Amino acid sequence: MKKTVIVTGAASGLGRAIAHRFGKEGYNVVVSDVDEEDAKSVVKEIEDAGGSAYFIKADVSKKSENEMLVQKTVDKYGALHAAVNNAGISGEMALTADYPEESYNNVIAVNQNGVFYGCQAQIPELLKTGGAIVNMASMLGSVGSPQSVAYVMAKHAVVGLTKTAAIEYAEKGVRINAVGPGYIETPLLDVIDEEQEKQLIAQHPIGRLGKPDEVANIVYWLASEEASFVTGSYHIIDGGYTAR
Template sequence: MELNGKIAVVTGAGQGIGREISLFLAKHGANVVVGDLNLESALQVAKEIEKLGTKGLAYQVDVSQKESAHGLIQAAIDTFGGLDILVNNAGITRDAMLHKMTEEQFDQVIAVHMKGTFFCMQAAAIHMRQEQKGKIVNISSIAGKVGNMGQVNYAGAKAGLVGMTKAAAKELAKFQVNVNAVQPGFIDTDMTRAVPEKVRQIKIAEIPMNRIGEPLDIAKAVVFLCSDYSDYMTGNVLEVTGGRFM
């Protein structure tokens, strides 16, 4: 799965799953634009990438804002001379039970996951259609398949990403641009460390493989979908859950 010289953009790349995806893409030879709201953490990851021997560029982005998201894609083209890979990974949670969820909590989650992915895919598609090649991977969640208590906003957004992935895959297939999604299960990051310990243990006990997922488990699936090993796959949703909710 060589990605030598490929140019990748990863959103939400400053920590957690996005950081691991960025580093694993770099390990396979890609130059990576590390896009994150948090510039400090993006700079750290860009440094780690340079140590691996490829180029890393930290870029402060709010993917929910059109100009900002389009600027991120343009930065890859201007700095590295193109764009081969886009991974839409940036995400937030604003959990609340349905009867208590505010409009703001709903809108914020939809804006980052759905609008953010829309803006980044749109800017990338303009370039990739011209180049007649490209790989787009959208990070959904198993919550988009099975739902989750307190996450009407998040599960809705993550299910929405599946529809967006398939629609974009149909549009872009004739340009040799693959669009796929990954649905992670329960992965050990700040997002899940915020879950109360008792709930965490219940969720881990439900995993047939009997362990919480690591960011690298997701990065491996993403790199596969960014490589030519998956050239004949588009519109797919890969569940990476240790067997939970199969």
């Protein structure tokens, strides 16, 4: 039986690259996002490349939507073998004392609660298959970053959730890990100008920004049997940014 994976936030950026990576490996890929148009484009891209994909719209900030996403996946494909909780938003930029309450709540709802609700819905099905979860943290799950308090808080929380859940379910056959991408060439960086990009690159010892496929490769590896002894880990993918 073909394995099935859920990838949230799969309409663009890292989620799109991750969905394609699993598609190339023969998975049934459930492409989930609130952006229906772009998500369906990803489904078509995977299918045109000879893969299997299916779109399910879901707002991960809501517990019921995560439960619906898992149930529809199982109804469609019969089982769940892996999940990548990738959906996230950046939020506004502001000093901690001035951070807007609405933006704070939105970031926590998607980036923190969304991963928690995702794990809650996914784990019962993954216990049946001995599957794996990969949670999308960030390199900012290990360091601070000015004017990004909500995002940094949420990503630190994702790392803590990953370690705790991994311990709880290790003996039951479910592996749970996190990845921490640094600055990757995705649409999120389209807002910076050429000079800002040069300054950003200068902070990376490797001399460039990351590429989505470089993150997707590690995500796939963590979900695969090649990483069968890896659980509770947090892999920073940042070109040496946090090593400085």
